[in-house]
Amino acid sequence: MRPENYLRVRVAAAAMAMIGLAGPVAAEPAHGIAMYGAPALPPDFVSLPYVNPDAPRGGRIVLGEAGGFDSLNPFILKGTAPWGLRSLGYETLMGRSWDEPFTLYGLLAESVETGPDRGWVEFTLREAARFSDGSPVTVEDVLWSFETLGRQGHPRYRGAWDKVATAEATGPRTVRFTFSSPDRELPLILGLRPVLKKAQWEGRDFAASGLEPPVGSGPYVIADYEPGRFMVLHKDPDWWGRDLPLNRGQHNFDEIRYEFFGDGDVLFEAFRGGAIDVFRETSAVKWAESYDFPAVASGEIVKSEIAHRRPTGMVGLVMNTRSPVFADWRVRDALLHAFNFERVSEVLTGGTAPRITSYYANSELAMRPGLAEGRVRELLAPFADDLLPGAIEGYALPVADGRPSNRQNLRAAFARLDAAGWRVDDAGVLRNADGAPLSFEILLRQGATEAQKIVDIFVEELKRLGVAVRVTAVDSAQYTERTDAYDFDMTFYTIALSLSPGNEQRLYWGAEGVTRPGTRNLMGMASPAAEAMIDALLTAETREDFVAATRALDRVLTTGRYVIPIWYAPTALIAHRATLRYPETLPIYGDWIGFLPDIWWSEKR
Missing domain, CATH: 3.10.105.10 (Dipeptide-binding Protein; Domain 3)
Structure with a gap:
């Protein structure tokens, strides 16, 4: 990106002077933020309430998808990238608890601070936060990522960026965004923006589809792939965030493999044949009539029904x-x-x-x-x-x-x-x-x-x-x-x-x-x-x-x-290998983002 198009960044001294002119602002850093009210979990929480904090780590899970992919950049409009890559390879400033309607807790950021009317938000990065190549996650990476996504990324990122009046580094590990119009959700939306490594994209077109994945800081990195056929993710052995309370009991598998198939019928036959480990069923009739194959009869495959309390969509x-x-x-x-x-x-x-x-x-x-x-x-x-x-x-x-x-x-x-x-x-x-x-x-x-x-x-x-x-x-x-x-x-x-x-x-x-x-x-x-x-x-x-x-x-x-x-399912129907487990306590969103494979684990060693 050319320097003249770079971030709307103001020097910290100027920003603080403007704040001073506006009078005192009563705000202080917090460990989390909720859309309404206060976060349910205290600052010293040990883990999310719907995970197994003592879940075994290791093992492998093979998931199936209908369709294919021709890109490894999940943040742009061009091309089709594997869905799971976005949440498993990259992290955001804050992470979501799926047991609350909309509450975030610190992830890359150790704290969040807003004004009384949420006209601005400031995040403080964790000093330990690292990308998968070992380099630190910096304020400069945050500022570059947010503007690049807002200007060149998928349209889903543009609306919030258009409401950012200024984006500024206010300290070595702090970054502040001031908004141009009232919107109480904006601090949370920015807290969920992925952070990428700026240096990877110097002199390159971010919006061009390709098979070189952006460098992220998440728990998994791509180990192998063949476009349209499969993708293998390996747990990053040096993942910086493994011991955060927000991550305890999550991302337990050493390997996650995605296999891609031409259609849903072929995908189901692959599951019956043992090529994949999990199948989400959408037909109540099939759930009742089509799971009579030997692996179900022997108990190797079990049928789980996951309740939820979310809107139908x-x-x-x-x-x-x-x-x-x-x-x-x-x-x-x-x-x-x-x-x-x-x-x-x-x-x-x-x-x-x-x-x-x-x-x-x-x-x-x-x-x-x-x-x-x-x-x-x-x-x-x-x-x-x-x-x-x-x-x-x-x-x-x-x-x-x-x-x-x-x-x-x-x-x-x-x-x-x-x-x-x-x-x-x-x-x-x-x-x-x-x-x-x-x-x-x-x-x-x-x-x-x-x-x-x-x-x-x-x-x-x-x-x-x-x-x-x-x-x-x-x-x-x-x-x-x-x-x-x-x-x-x-x-x-x-x-x-x-x-x-x-x-x-x-x-x-x-x-x-x-x-x-x-x-x-x-x-x-x-x-x-x-x-x-x-x-x-x-x-x-x-x-x-x-x-x-x-x-x-x-x-x-x-x-x-x-x-x-048409219809909706008040419960999700998931058939899976008996060695794959999930917690007894379910989040209110049920089988949703952050559920499978995020909080599952394998009993097989």
């Missing part, structure tokens, strides 16, 4: 409103009616899996049935004229009788389409006033077998409406390229949501994502109401206001009719 078929066919909400609503969830669920899950009813279902953050009331109604009221039906008065997904005919809902679908100007001609084809047929493409990732089965049933329903659909399955690289560029009409969509939504909501639903590539706003929504609800949850000073803002956002999203939801 959204899983289903997303409609891209950038495509003219889905710009009209009535067409989207018609397809929601045409989708016979009850039949699809009966065929694929035995009717046992509960449906996702909103983005934050299964949590206190979910929209409540019926009329919006109290603070939720106050937040939505200024946008009443622009909100879609149901946002204020109440909304529920269409329910079918489960029969293939789905007649009642199809009648409602035809009515919506008729109101939108689509009518069936003599040949049974839906056409608009210009004679153009209603047709679109459903884009799928090769190997997504469950998604393919869902789509196959849905396409039959759409034929009865007179809709022409083509289904296209592409490899992982093409799928990522097309979805990053929003080059699709409809595709299968999965977005996980936490108990503490914040700045990432702009990446998911913000209007910038309509044109900016690589966001999670696959539906292309541009909603002033959603933007206002995000502002409200980011600036909420009480838990009550935060919950109300999230419930209001949930109403805007759900009644936007952007996604045809």
Whole structure:
């Protein structure tokens, strides 16, 4: 990076002078920070409450992934990098406890300090913090990493960086960020930014995809790999952070191997054949019927069910409103009616899996049935004229009788389409006033077998409406390229949501994502109401206001009719070798980031 584009750094003396002019600031360094209230764990905590601090270390675990990879840089938009690399090879200033909605404790940083209104945050680095090559983690590395990620990294890093007014070294091991707008979450967001080694990238293009991994400070380093085939991580024998209380009981394996397969069916057969050690099952029917092979009967493989208390998130078929066919909400609503969830669920899950009813279902953050009331109604009221039906008065997904005919809902679908100007001609084809047929493409990732089965049933329903659909399955690289560029009409969509939504909501639903590539706003929504609800949850000073803002956002999203939801699993279904163990006490997030393989261990020696 050229010097003139380098960090917005102010000298410490100038920064302290500015602080002095503003009057005294009551703040002091702390071992952790929570979005609301105080961290649950004291400064002298021994380990996280959901780990086994005495877990055996050593052994090996082999994990399977459907798809492939063509990059080892997980921090940029270009290329596809193995998912596990980001969390296992790199560290952040602070680490998350997955037993609290959103609380961080010191990792690379030994302490964090904020002003009373969180208008700034200061981190103090641990003197012992080291990269995998033995070099110290410095303030300069932090400043370079944050700006480089914010300017050249994946779009998920840009929103927070745009709110940083100044970034400055205030001491040999301290770094301060001052914010340009109110946002109580920003200190936590910056605490979770990965720190990379600046010297590795001198004179090089950080945004260019490649197979040289960035140097990190995390517990694992890459030992071997073959693009698209496998990746082997070895525990760094000199990992600086192994004895931190935050890490006690975590990262117990000496080796983690990822094997990549063409699709989910092949991946399952590899598990049956003993090539991999763990398989996450998403089908309740398969869980009940397909695990009768010898390794299960002998006890070599065990079936574990991991409960959680997190929101459902959204899983289903997303409609891209950038495509003219889905710009009209009535067409989207018609397809929601045409989708016979009850039949699809009966065929694929035995009717046992509960449906996702909103983005934050299964949590206190979910929209409540019926009329919006109290603070939720106050937040939505200024946008009443622009909100879609149901946002204020109440909304529920269409329910079918489960029969293939789905007649009642199809009648409602035809009515919506008729109101939108689509009518069936003599040949049974839906056409608009210009004679153009209603047709679109459903884009799928090769190997997504469950998604393919869902789509196959849905396409039959759409034929009865007179809709022409083509289904296209592409490899992982093409799928990522097309979805990053929003080059699709409809595709299968999965977005996980936490108990503490914040700045990432702009990446998911913000209007910038309509044109900016690589966001999670696959539906292309541009909603002033959603933007206002995000502002409200980011600036909420009480838990009550935060919950109300999230419930209001949930109403805007759900009644936007952007996604045809399917089901969620209240428990994760994991089949694994009996020698692999996990703690009896589960975090509230369950099988989530930081669970497998992070807090598991092997009894085999």
